[in-house]
Amino acid sequence: MKIVYLKPGKEESLRRFHPWVFSGAIARIEGEPEEGEVVDVYTSAKEFVARGHYQVGSIAVRVLTFSQEPVDRDFWRRRLSVARDLRRALGLIGNPQSDTYRLVYGEGDNLPGLIVDVYGRTAVMQAHSAGMHIDRMEVAEALDEVMDGMIENIYYKSESTLPFKADLVERENGFLKGGTPENIAMENGLKFHVDWLKGQKTGFFVDQRENRALLERYSRGRNVLNMFCYTGGFSFYAMRGGASLVHSVDSSSKAIDLTNQNVELNFPGDARHQAFAEDAFKFLDRMGDQYDLIVLDPPAFAKHRDAIRNALRGYTKLNAKAFEKIRPGGILFTFSCSQVVSKQDFRNAVFTAAAQSHRNVRILHQLTQPADHPVNIYHPEGEYLKGLVLYVE
Numbered sequence: 001m002k003i004v005y006l007k008p009g010k011e012e013s014l015r016r017f018h019p020w021v022f023s024g025a026i027a028r029i030e031g032e033p034e035e036g037e038v039v040d041v042y043t044s045a046k047e048f049v050a051r052g053h054y055q056v057g058s059i060a061v062r063v064l065t066f067s068q069e070p071v072d073r074d075f076w077r078r079r080l081s082v083a084r085d086l087r088r089a090l091g092l093i094g095n096p097q098s099d100t101y102r103l104v105y106g107e108g109d110n111l112p113g114l115i116v117d118v119y120g121r122t123a124v125m126q127a128h129s130a131g132m133h134i135d136r137m138e139v140a141e142a143l144d145e146v147m148d149g150m151i152e153n154i155y156y157k158s159e160s161t162l163p164f165k166a167d168l169v170e171r172e173n174g175f176l177k178g179g180t181p182e183n184i185a186m187e188n189g190l191k192f193h194v195d196w197l198k199g200q201k202t203g204f205f206v207d208q209r210e211n212r213a214l215l216e217r218y219s220r221g222r223n224v225l226n227m228f229c230y231t232g233g234f235s236f237y238a239m240r241g242g243a244s245l246v247h248s249v250d251s252s253s254k255a256i257d258l259t260n261q262n263v264e265l266n267f268p269g270d271a272r273h274q275a276f277a278e279d280a281f282k283f284l285d286r287m288g289d290q291y292d293l294i295v296l297d298p299p300a301f302a303k304h305r306d307a308i309r310n311a312l313r314g315y316t317k318l319n320a321k322a323f324e325k326i327r328p329g330g331i332l333f334t335f336s337c338s339q340v341v342s343k344q345d346f347r348n349a350v351f352t353a354a355a356q357s358h359r360n361v362r363i364l365h366q367l368t369q370p371a372d373h374p375v376n377i378y379h380p381e382g383e384y385l386k387g388l389v390l391y392v393e
């Protein structure tokens, strides 16, 4: 095993089980590990501290284990079994009304660099590190085994998530097991098409499941605007909840097609729904004041720390437009999925927007990611989704 030696004192965060070794903490590397190879991490006093996937970049090692156990198929099987048992405890496995969930959430499941979302009988597997890409076949086999016949297809979708600088072979997307054109999944009794071949992320935003269910409870008799709708998740929940009208907006026409298909799948011919392929800011500027339930679920405005200030300004600007136009007694569901924007920063940005509008605003709910996106207590970076449900007088 090749060895990464840390600079003196740099093992402290690992002793607290934080699963990353930054390149700046490394004194020297013994042997010349390939990208994605499993390496050992030693202190400057030559004591073993961790074992993980090596990669060139700011995060040099993603820790798989803090003990000297082999990283083999049995290792993957054990880790995946824990992830499966957790989802089972959450009631997410074997529920025909809701067969969409995240089975593996990277560091949150002690599997850094790996995401697995389940859609019915298909698992979509995504590698975010060179190591998980190299080990994908072993991981897929272990996945198949622990799911005990429940998964017929495993689609590998990592083309856009792998470190593009790494010299990795066979990075294209494709089925590692099975292969099916059948792509309808269920969430809380609602159907939707999953475009795992070309869609964003693994094809659907699994992380809004519970927040969509909450929106349904507020929808009766309301005029709903679902801004940044992507596949229309919030829209079909609003329709089931008895909304009077639902308008879905996304700048991508592909997303609008998906939304229309999904609404049609659940509410064929229902005239309450209309979708618009348009920029959010333009739409918010030109729209009237007919909405009394607005969802704002934009893409991450900040992907890096240095973009935080601009991102916060963006959140303020966006929310200010909603506060300006939402009807009295309206309800605003507003989100941020930027990991680098803290809960408090986001709340301040929304606070600033509310103050600009001179409206009375109350916080009804503070939302986050669901339990199938667990946050490893030693890796707080895993917490990313923030939402507020606001009552606007």
Ligand code: SAH
Pocket: 204, 205, 208, 227, 228, 229, 230, 231, 232, 233, 234, 249, 250, 251, 252, 255, 278, 279, 280, 281, 297, 298, 299
């Ligand atoms: N609410 C969705 C997920 C939203 S993802 C769900 O529940 O599944 C963010 C979406 O914002 C993407 O579909 C992207 O196409 C869209 N988007 C990005 N920039 C936009 C803009 N300026 N105006 C409108 N939509 C935009």
